[in-house]
Amino acid sequence: MEQKRTTPEFITHLEPNEIFVFGSNLRGWHGGGAARIANLKFGAIIGQGVGLQGQSYAIPTMQGGVETIRPYVDEFIDFAKQHPELTFLVTRIGCGIAGFTDDEISPLFAQAHEVDNIVLPEGW
Numbered sequence: 001m002e003q004k005r006t007t008p009e010f011i012t013h014l015e016p017n018e019i020f021v022f023g024s025n026l027r028g029w030h031g032g033g034a035a036r037i038a039n040l041k042f043g044a045i046i047g048q049g050v051g052l053q054g055q056s057y058a059i060p061t062m063q064g065g066v067e068t069i070r071p072y073v074d075e076f077i078d079f080a081k082q083h084p085e086l087t088f089l090v091t092r093i094g095c096g097i098a099g100f101t102d103d104e105i106s107p108l109f110a111q112a113h114e115v116d117n118i119v120l121p122e123g124w
């Protein structure tokens with residue numbers, strides 16, 4: 001059985017077809033954590049808190065509980081399915097500044113395991 005690729009802990013470089021998926025806030029203030037990296041290195045746009053921007057994709061995680069994140073994750077998974085030419089490297093969204101645990105967030109990505117162009121963190 002082939003082992004599925006996992007997202008590296010630190011992403012410093014992307015290939016042209018790779019997208020850095022990070023946790024954001026709805027206002028798009030990419031001031032810390034992976035959001036800051038997305039802004040400084042991968043084209044995340046200040047003021048855009050959701051979706052594709054440059055070589056990054058924002059999933060809001062700062063607006064409430066885990067269930068408020070689910071619709072944005074579902075939207076992301078649908079987007080990835082529509083763009084098989086891209087590879088989406090998902091960071092541990094929501095598990096830094098937002099304060100959630102891997103056990104709280106990873107179940108939101110259950111359907112992503114069936115999508116070949118989504119790469120998840122180890123253990124998700």
